[in-house]
Amino acid sequence: MEAEIIATGDEIRTGALVDSNSAHIALALEAEGVTITRHHAVGDDGEVLAGLFREVSGRADLAVVTGGLGPTVDDRSAEAAALAGGVSLRMDNVALRSIEAFFEKRGREMSPSNRKQAMLPEGSRRMDNPVGTAPGFSMSISRCRFFYLPGVPSEMRRMLREQVLPEIRSLQGEDRPVHRVLTLSTFGLPESVVGDRLNDLPTRFPELQLGLRAHFPSIQVRLYASGRDEANLESTLKAASEWVARRLDPIRVVSFVGEDLETVVGRLLREQGATLAVAESCTGGEIAHRITNVPGSSDFFLLSAVTYANSAKTEWLGVAPETIEAFGAVSEQTAKAMAKGVRERTGADFGVSTSGIAGPTGGSEEKPVGTVCIGIASPDRIKGYRYVFPFGRRRMNKTIFAASALDLLRRELMKRNE
């Protein structure tokens, strides 16, 4: 089956907003064995929308449309779908009640314009929105099945997964091919090196497709398999993922199921019944923020002291002023003293610290912007590390500093598992 993807909204048309929905939908549909042929983005003009829906309806089997289901006058997807399909809009009472319930549950007043969101094209099939007010719907225009979803990514993703993909599977019928995607998360190799090391994958595993996805600073390696013999697919993917890990160096593979660093670190800590405390300077809370994004992190995460000022490093972490004076705040010695200090003062099993220069200012000849020192204090040793990254931008530096610290902690935890 062939599908086209349509993003709507003046914010996307004028470039005020980068459309990440279309890529997400394309990945999900391709994983179901649907071929994406084309993406479109247009603004909020009802006539333009209806014209595009008619154009696509004559070409594709499936179309997924995002945006234009909100409560404002700019939200015209339902109206345009009705126009393109030659039907009228009617009030969907189930949708209306669910919008009313959404507001009631939150103790908020429903605005009159929200009623409009329950007006759906005649003959369409309502898709409930469990996390927002805008219901979606699916309908056939000419030979093409259209799926209309809200533009808010969290709402779109959940409705795609729970309602659109199952309907597409049932449209594909019994003998649809089986598709499997396996995602390896890696850390520590640039995308070009990962690509070079895996460039003979197509000759070794001709039945697989390879995709690399950069989610800075991690590179995800995706292996796509399709066919009709499920057991065979699984064993090919397993063999290929082991081959990939050997090619990249197994320690670079953070997860064979696409998890991020903090999730893996959290699992290792929990498995070992260990606790963690963090002392952050240059990462400014990003390590704590990432770790506490993991549900249940209060089981192992005790504290992060985000000590920007040197006085905070000495008073809160017990770093000797002489250490900072002799080696500088950005030094392996200070990083080690910070990790040791936060570990001892909290009674945690592991202490992790960062001190570095995220920029844009503060660099020197000897310690340029991009320099980070990381300390890892474990029950039996304290180690210091120093790296210089070439990215130059403050946000990227903070992110790679935090990821590097999490990765060093992951490696330390894995050693103890051996």
Place this chain on the structure above:
Amino acid sequence: MEAEIIATGDEIRTGALVDSNSAHIALALEAEGVTITRHHAVGDDGEVLAGLFREVSGRADLAVVTGGLGPTVDDRSAEAAALAGGVSLRMDNVALRSIEAFFEKRGREMSPSNRKQAMLPEGSRRMDNPVGTAPGFSMSISRCRFFYLPGVPSEMRRMLREQVLPEIRSLQGEDRPVHRVLTLSTFGLPESVVGDRLNDLPTRFPELQLGLRAHFPSIQVRLYASGRDEANLESTLKAASEWVARRLDPIRVVSFVGEDLETVVGRLLREQGATLAVAESCTGGEIAHRITNVPGSSDFFLLSAVTYANSAKTEWLGVAPETIEAFGAVSEQTAKAMAKGVRERTGADFGVSTSGIAGPTGGSEEKPVGTVCIGIASPDRIKGYRYVFPFGRRRMNKTIFAASALDLLRRELMKRNE
């Protein structure tokens, strides 16, 4: 003039790569007074590309195409442009010499496939690529001027700025219209309420266009103006932005130039020569992370103590165990004691604290998931706040908790400015 934007490449078509080039190009062209009517993305198929170029050439005045100029067989933009324009490819010797020079300068061997990059459509105008190997080109197909740029964002951006925009300006001639965009950042009102309160903007300011952009949990209000009288545009925008602020309640407007909460808080702290310390429980470092994203935050940000464990709250912040016992860790009383403790222990002028339940577990009848207590300690008072947010998801809760704390601090700082 009307323009369409075309992104090419199988990575974009299949969703392996999010296309951010098109949004960048759209913003840049709209700022020049060009109206973007449509975006497209297609894969690497030469016939499909040529068909799309022909389609667009019959509709738009301008088209900007990214990708497909690389050295591999998958790079087919020049070939497809020639096909669509009914011309052949010819070797461009200037382009060839510049590719050769690129490799020489870097001491790298030029691969034979790089020669292909110098084959441009007959009658096209070469655009030099100062930062990569792929030259771009512009050419007319039917009534439309096409600009072909590399897909690598840094190369594309530079060539767009230095070569494409000047050519577009000269195509527009003397009397091209002036365009202005004004962005107000707001916090504390949902998008539907903002939309409702501003729904008569088109009748009051018919010469303006309104755009709302949700960047959770903030809503940006954009006012677009175009015309030939620059002074008139500016005064209309000023009047409209004041009208918007009155309609939304001026305190809800975080910035009249699109800044985020942490940037505004940082500026207010710097203006007042004041310092800040933070004690975070449920926000888990997100406040510190956001504040330290602001360059120069080390001037005013002393410390954040991310105290997840109750023992950390008592030992590190001096919260009385009796306070936690009597009122709970999630209480206005504990939040006030945390803010007071971190302020006093660091000597900061302002102390901010959060304690709440981000979920997914830990909620109760009395304190459901989504409850947050925030403390603000200033030189002359300590205030506690309590909110319950309905979002349910851990990441969203952390984000709105952190934003609420930053916004309360912003309001406190603004009071002192009065």
